[in-house]
Amino acid sequence: MKIGDIMLDTCYWQRLLRFGGYAPGEIDGVHGPCTRAAEARWSNDAACAAQEFGRFDTRSEAVLATLLPATQRVARQWLRMAVPKAQVAGVEVRLICGTRSYAEQDALYRQRPRVTHAKGGQSMHNFGLAFDFGVFCGREYLEKSLLYMSLGRLSMQLPQVTWGGTWKSLIDPAHIQLNLYPNTAAARRVFESQ
Ligand SMILES: [Zn+2]
Numbered sequence: 001m002k003i004g005d006i007m008l009d010t011c012y013w014q015r016l017l018r019f020g021g022y023a024p025g026e027i028d029g030v031h032g033p034c035t036r037a038a039e040a041r042w043s044n045d046a047a048c049a050a051q052e053f054g055r056f057d058t059r060s061e062a063v064l065a066t067l068l069p070a071t072q073r074v075a076r077q078w079l080r081m082a083v084p085k086a087q088v089a090g091v092e093v094r095l096i097c098g099t100r101s102y103a104e105q106d107a108l109y110r111q112r113p114r115v116t117h118a119k120g121g122q123s124m125h126n127f128g129l130a131f132d133f134g135v136f137c138g139r140e141y142l143e144k145s146l147l148y149m150s151l152g153r154l155s156m157q158l159p160q161v162t163w164g165g166t167w168k169s170l171i172d173p174a175h176i177q178l179n180l181y182p183n184t185a186a187a188r189r190v191f192e193s194q
Contacts, residue, residue: 001031004065004098010035012101016128017042019191020068027194045069053077059094066098068128071178074158075131078176081154086135086147093151096141096174097132100125117170118184127187130177148173 001013008016010029017024017038025034046069053076055061060079064072075095086093100108102120109119116123124130133152135145152165152173164175181187 005059005062006066006099006101006104008099008101014038015191016068016099019127019187020070042069046072049073049076053080056083057092057094059096063095063098063131066128067131068178070180071129071131074155074161074178075176077158078155078161081157082133082151085151085154089147090137091142091145091147092136092138093133093147094136095131096134097125098130099128102126121188121192122184124177124184124187127191129180129187130175132172132174133176134174152176 001008001010003013003016010031011027014024014027014029014035017035018027020042022038022042023034024038025032046065049069049072053073056064056076056079064075067075079093079095082093100123105116105118105120105123105126108116118125120126135142135147135151149165152163152175155161155163155176156166160179162177162179164172164177181190
């Protein structure tokens, strides 16, 4: 299944639907009527969020589509604050990363130099709850910019959000997540349950 800009197998997609509260029926890897009905409810909530908080650039929209609709609401509210602030500074802000399957997370974990301490199932990105943003000057991605701190910090105005800029080890100012669960282990238990 292509969800936004990522490929997910049907079981993973069903788990994500269930995790978001969209009841796709059994996690059986079959893209049947229950899964399609769940998908329709997901899409409806996602469309409501877009209508309420606005639409953004193509790249951000592709990332947004991979997030739980509840996370999409948060991401759109944050973008609505961040986009004009970046504009004033003469740059652009876009979402660059949303949901990752366990396999994608494992591949990231193996990268050197190290970019993450989280293996598959250990990141809120695996459950549609987290997104990362990038600062761009035209088409150029700015890896370092003071704006990561000031733009990321805006997310702290939103309820139930944790900003990676407040982390103690491996500070990650480009990371924002929705706290539907107290920690990744708790989210993982629900996501993986039968
Ligand atoms: Zn992240």
